[in-house]
Amino acid sequence: MDWILTLSLMLGGLAALLLIGLPVAFAFITVTMIGAYEVLGGDRGLLQLARNATQSVANFQMAPIPLFILMGEILFQTGIAHRAIDAIERVVTRVPGRLSVVTVFGGTIFAALSGSTIANTAMLGSTLMPGMLQRGYHPTMAMGPIMASGAIAMLIPPSALAVLVGSLAGISIAGLLVAGVMPALLLAAAFVVYIVARSLLDPKAAPPDDLPQMTLGQRWRPFLIYVAPLSVLFAVVIGSLLLGFATPTESAALGCLAALATGAAYRSLSFEKIGRALMETVKLSVMILFIMAASQTFAQVLSFSGATNGLIKAINAVDPTPTMVMIGMIVILLLLGCFVDQVSMLMVTVPVFVPLAAQMGINDLVLGVVYLLTMEIGLLSPPFGLLLFVMRGVAPEGIGMKHIYAAVTPFLVIKLSVLALIVWQPAVGTWLPGLMTK
Secondary structure, three states: OOHHHHHHHHHHHHHHHHHOOOOHHHHHHHHHHHHHHHHOOOHHHHHHHHHHHHHHHOOHHHOHHHHHHHHHHHHHHOOHHHHHHHHHHHHOOOOOOHHHHHHHHHHHHHHHHHOOHHHHHHHHHHHHHHHHHHOOOOHHHHHHHHHHHHHHHHOOOOOHHHHHHHHHHOOOHHHHHHHOHHHHHHHHHHHHHHHHHHHHHOHHHOOOOOOOOOOHHHHHHHHHHHOOOHHHHHHHHHHHHHOOOOOHHHHHHHHHHHHHHHHHHOOOOOHHHHHHHHHHHHHHHHHHHHHHHHHHHHHHHHHHOOHHHHHHHHHHOOOOOHHHHHHHHHHHHHHHHOOOOHHHHHHHHHHHHHHHHHHHOOOHHHHHHHHHHHHHHHHHOOOOOHHHHHHHHHOOOOOOHHHHHHHHHHHHHHHHHHHHHHHHOOHHHHHHHHHHHO
């Protein structure tokens, strides 16, 4: 079978199944089974699929995924995150667009603890948005920072998706987790600059407001009680990786233990809350691991049919530069992000992009950060970005999708600017992992 036909049928079949509403995991396993049977040799192909599935799911490198998800769920179910947001609001004062700035600070802190974009966005929306609208904030100034900072959870560790990208693409998981820190902090800083600038230019969008008079102790005591101790969690996960004390799996396990200890210290832990956290963890983990079971065979089908090598040769015939190839990958990922979910983006592109990047000499960590950032942008891209619908779910009556699209647009521009910076200056993504190597 001609490689162009194989590639078209595999990707077209996957797209068709997704369009008719079949869940990603089932669509992917269906296409892979048919491809394995036709390309790898009938029953032998299906047997190879079974072997690959066993190896993929039993891979110890996949263990951080459920552990990172569990860590975030424990913090979310115990309500620790909500207390931290209230404490942050007390110490941020005399800043234009104060509540929007609080949203960015709180969202970034919780992103460094949860790794779940959906939980982060839902928590920020339910906690902060009603108060912002009540105080006269324009809906775009209320919703934009919530969605933008909620999505940072995909980039900043502990990110379960970073573990998935590293496993699929053969990138150092520890290096990729650490590589996301600098871009995430750059994004947060850029969000704050934009919010302050817009609030100064258009005071009606974020009316000046400040807290009642408080003593220094009243202002900082909740911060020291509910926020400062959470830095221990981040230090446990990232510090253990940076200093080489733990593998990603060990650091994720330590993070779960630290989250349980934190919940117990605040007397917020119960068997009911632990049960809910475990159930949500199982739901997400099973979906991810089910897709992982077919990923290796999917790549083998494309490789054995000649699709991967054929596509690389076709691209090399144009004699592109590594930057041109990287920009082409980004354009494809951004277009996919407007219509399909992040795991589907990975499954479709990794078997082609990773060998192509290696052929062009593109740094694997830079490729990993680009993947994470483009998938983060995809979460916010109209018309089908997942966080746009999460925002619609927590928004009050009267706010439609057109308001949500308008709110997220300036922050998409900021994220695209940071993405361009990483392509222009790859050291933004590789500097911090380089310290870990040293």
